[in-house]
Amino acid sequence: MNGIVIEAHRLKRYYQRGSETVKALDGVDICIRQGEIVSILGPSGSGKTTLINLLSCLDAPTEGTLTVAGKPVAGLSEDELVEVRRGVLGFVFQQFSLLPTLTVTENVELPLMFLGLRVNPQRTREILAAVGLSDRASHLPQELSGGQMQRVAIARALMAGPKILVADEPTGNLDKATGESIIALFKRLAAEEGLAVILTTHNTAFGAAADRAITLEDGRIVKEEVLKPPSIASLTPATMTGVSVQVDQCNE
Amino acid sequence: MNIDTRNDPFILRRYFTLAVKNLRRRPVRTGLTVAGVALAVTVAVSLGGFMLGYRGAIDKSIDMLGFQVMIMAKGCPYEAATMMLKGGTGLLYLPADVYEKVKSDASIASITPIFVGVAQKQGSGIREDQSETNFLIVSGIEVASYQVMKPWVAFKKGPGYADGRWFSPGARNEVVLGFEAAEYEQRKVGDSFYASITPAGQPNPVQHEFKVVGVLERSGTQDDGTVFLPIDLAREFFGRPNQLTILGIRLKEFNAIKMRQFETRWLSLPEVQVVGLQQVKNTLVSLVATAQTMIAAVAVIAIIVAFIGVINTILMSVYERTSEIGIMKALGARRGSIFQLIWLETVMICLAGALAGSLLAVVGSGVVERLIKAMADFGVSGSIVAITPAVIGYAVLGAVILGFFAGLYPAWRASSMRPVEAINKGA
Numbered sequence: 001m002n003g004i005v006i007e008a009h010r011l012k013r014y015y016q017r018g019s020e021t022v023k024a025l026d027g028v029d030i031c032i033r034q035g036e037i038v039s040i041l042g043p044s045g046s047g048k049t050t051l052i053n054l055l056s057c058l059d060a061p062t063e064g065t066l067t068v069a070g071k072p073v074a075g076l077s078e079d080e081l082v083e084v085r086r087g088v089l090g091f092v093f094q095q096f097s098l099l100p101t102l103t104v105t106e107n108v109e110l111p112l113m114f115l116g117l118r119v120n121p122q123r124t125r126e127i128l129a130a131v132g133l134s135d136r137a138s139h140l141p142q143e144l145s146g147g148q149m150q151r152v153a154i155a156r157a158l159m160a161g162p163k164i165l166v167a168d169e170p171t172g173n174l175d176k177a178t179g180e181s182i183i184a185l186f187k188r189l190a191a192e193e194g195l196a197v198i199l200t201t202h203n204t205a206f207g208a209a210a211d212r213a214i215t216l217e218d219g220r221i222v223k224e225e226v227l228k229p230p231s232i233a234s235l236t237p238a239t240m241t242g243v244s245v246q247v248d249q250c251n252e
Numbered sequence: 253m254n255i256d257t258r259n260d261p262f263i264l265r266r267y268f269t270l271a272v273k274n275l276r277r278r279p280v281r282t283g284l285t286v287a288g289v290a291l292a293v294t295v296a297v298s299l300g301g302f303m304l305g306y307r308g309a310i311d312k313s314i315d316m317l318g319f320q321v322m323i324m325a326k327g328c329p330y331e332a333a334t335m336m337l338k339g340g341t342g343l344l345y346l347p348a349d350v351y352e353k354v355k356s357d358a359s360i361a362s363i364t365p366i367f368v369g370v371a372q373k374q375g376s377g378i379r380e381d382q383s384e385t386n387f388l389i390v391s392g393i394e395v396a397s398y399q400v401m402k403p404w405v406a407f408k409k410g411p412g413y414a415d416g417r418w419f420s421p422g423a424r425n426e427v428v429l430g431f432e433a434a435e436y437e438q439r440k441v442g443d444s445f446y447a448s449i450t451p452a453g454q455p456n457p458v459q460h461e462f463k464v465v466g467v468l469e470r471s472g473t474q475d476d477g478t479v480f481l482p483i484d485l486a487r488e489f490f491g492r493p494n495q496l497t498i499l500g501i502r503l504k505e506f507n508a509i510k511m512r513q514f515e516t517r518w519l520s521l522p523e524v525q526v527v528g529l530q531q532v533k534n535t536l537v538s539l540v541a542t543a544q545t546m547i548a549a550v551a552v553i554a555i556i557v558a559f560i561g562v563i564n565t566i567l568m569s570v571y572e573r574t575s576e577i578g579i580m581k582a583l584g585a586r587r588g589s590i591f592q593l594i595w596l597e598t599v600m601i602c603l604a605g606a607l608a609g610s611l612l613a614v615v616g617s618g619v620v621e622r623l624i625k626a627m628a629d630f631g632v633s634g635s636i637v638a639i640t641p642a643v644i645g646y647a648v649l650g651a652v653i654l655g656f657f658a659g660l661y662p663a664w665r666a667s668s669m670r671p672v673e674a675i676n677k678g679a
Contacts, residue, residue: 058582059672078670079587086584093675097579101273113266114585120256160584161255 004067005164005196006032006055011064013050013219024050026219027064034163037190037197039210047219048200049168055198056089056166057081069163087115090157094169096149098141104128104152105137111160124159131155131185147178154185158195165189167199171206183209267589271596274569282601285565289605289651290612292554297613297639297647298620299547305638310536314529316473318401319364319500321511323354323518326525343368345495346523348487353521354499359514361504364401367392367483368497369490372448372457373437388433388447391478392486395419401500405475408467412440416466419482427462428480431470436477439464447479451491460489543627558605559658566598566662577666578674591667598659599652606651610644 013025025047032038032055040048053059054066057073060081066074069088073081090111098107108127109119128134131151141149150170157165165186171179183206189195190211201207208227215223260266275282325344351365369390395418399405407416408431419426427445429437439445443464448457462481470476487493503510515526570577577590613620621637 053672056582058675059670082581082584082586085582086586091579091582093579095575097575097675099270099576099579101277102270110580111583112260113263113270114580114583114589116259116263118256118258118260123255156583 003033004031005034006030006066006068006198008055008061008066009064011051011054011066012062013047013054013059014062023219025054025061028216028219028221030055030214030221032164032196032198034196035190035194036212037186037199037210039207039213040198040200040216041202041204041207041213042216043202046216048216050219051216052166052168052198052200056091056164057084087160088163090160090162090165092150092153092157092165092167092170094172096141096146096153096173098149098152098156100141103138103140104133104144104155107141107152108155108159110156115160117160127155127158130158132181146173147175147181150174150178150182151185154182158189162195164196164198167197169200169202171201171203179203179206267593267596268600271593271600274573274593275597275600278569281565281568285561285601286605286608288558288561289602289654290609292551292558293606293609293647293651294612294616295547295551295554296650297610297643298617298637299544299551300643300646301613301617301637301639302547302620302624303544304640304643306540306636307537308638309636310533313473314533316402316404316471316475317500317529319362319502320506320529321501321503321514322527323350323499323501323524324497324527325523343370343497345492345497346499348494348496350521350524351496351499354501354518357514357517359503359505359510360501362397362400362502364397364500365394365483365496366398366498366500367486367490367492367495369449369486369492371479372450373446389474389478390447390449390481390486390490391475392481392483394483401502402475405471406469408434408469412442413467414441416441416468418466420465423465423482424485425460425462426465426482428466428468429464430468430476430478430480432476433479434464434467439467441465441467445479449489451489453491458489543624555654559654562598562601562655562658563662565601566594566659567665569597570594570662570666573666574669574674574677577669578671578677581669581671582675587667590669591663594663594666595656595659598662599655602651602655602658603648606648609651610639610647613647614639614644 008028008030011025011028011030012023015022015024028047028051030051040051042048050059054061055068057068057076058081060076060078061074064074065072068084071084073084076084099110102110105124105128109124112119125134125137128137131154133148133151133155136144136148136152141152144152150173154165154167154170157167167186170186171182174182186197186199187209190197197210199206199210207213211226211228213223213225213227214221215225323346325346327344348365351363354360355363369392370387371390373386373388399418407413409416416428418428427447429439429445434440437445441464445462445464446459447462448459450457468475468480481489484493487495501514503514511528515528518524518526580590580593617637617639621635624636
């Protein structure tokens, strides 16, 4: 592990809408490290969701190179992209996207079923405790508040031990206090687990809580701000020697 | 917070649980789809049970005749078949001397002459109803050869039936009743029995009073509803002293070649036809072939409707869960995982329908049998619907195969969704 979990160069995603070519993403360079929280800002239609769909291997780029967890993914088929995603990427969606017929515990353990792994009840309890939902383990999603559902979604995203957490507007449907608690949770996971967190948001206050903020407009990066230097303390000794090199590489 | 990286050996159980919960999400829709499959399976199982039961009933009825070949007056083979098994009206007779000619055939192991006549039983028993059962079949038999042909025939035991026996030599007023004939008329050994017989060529019936000297055990064959008389007496009462209805024959060696040779020898007699059991079985089977084809057509239509219903239900379910499927793929579900889940749901619907339909068929088999028998006279005694474990097994297997194919398209469609499009579509 060299500290870089995602690296993209000249990333493009074009769509064909009738005779018109829509340039949803038009040549983006981005590099994301272990333990880093990166917020992607921008108005609606700026390409935020398209970018994180590409970075999380849910979609394939039209052009450019993309490496996720050390694996080049440009040009891969859907079936091949699944293999990259499995166990590496965790997702949190704006609409929570919990399965309504499953309890909180069953929703959280769902990724393990698709990975074919055994459930470790102790781990489930610990993750639910980490997101503050120990007392809601057997509840159905309909019995939860919006903030609680989003916490379940985060717990589910963390269940398989991903290296990267991708959150699309995770605070979009939440009140300010709940949104802040979610951001605080991300920061703790990044610091304690070395999790790379990529989140999109309209909320500049939440965006400012990240280590780095990238602003998109019309499919291009128009601004990139380092809000907080990478926390060397959060990196393991094995990765520390590579950090400066990789930072340089990312800045090329 | 360590992950258990070992594979889950019971992973299918988790897919099963998820599939059950998905199906329970729309209980009415799932229930109706299961009901559709159940209906198709009920029809198919009933049809299978009818086909199997009817063939079994034919086999049993014919085997219980005791003979392999019969010689009878020339006529319609359908009538011959029915007459063998149930007796009947418009009976044809052959000259009695045919018996003397045929019994010397060296290939015969045993032979018994039978005279069949139809008597009226008005006023004969305790029943005064005017139902269609006012006629009774009278069989005149030669006891010694009849017993050789049917060694399993036994007399009913117990209070009121003790000392049951065949006719005394020379007796003119003794009858033996088949099980059902005795039950229907509520006659026991020692009771009187009345029958009105119209002698051939006479306009009016003659009432006879008999004494019941024996009641036979139930055999499940035409014998159960028959009244037995000594053959000479029966021929006399029916005014046909020199005629017979059937010669029942068991050959020393019975196969197609021997049967053909025997048939060829005796077809030279101008008045008779030689009928093998297999021919009778085929005739009886062909009697109901049309009915079976019609029921089979209904079953096929029901299966097609159920098949389309299952596909429609699962497709709707997939459409409704487009976003969820996208999420599952984002969470790491492979194409095969989604396919497996959707396919499992389809098979479960079909399996539930198969079990419910089989249960319904078993519970309703009595009703089905009465309905089928009401539609036509199938010429055999006993049950004609036999729903065996094998029939149910085939029905369940068929339903699972149905589910397998019904689930292919919805499962393929679901598993082929691209996660981004699926998530966006459902959002």
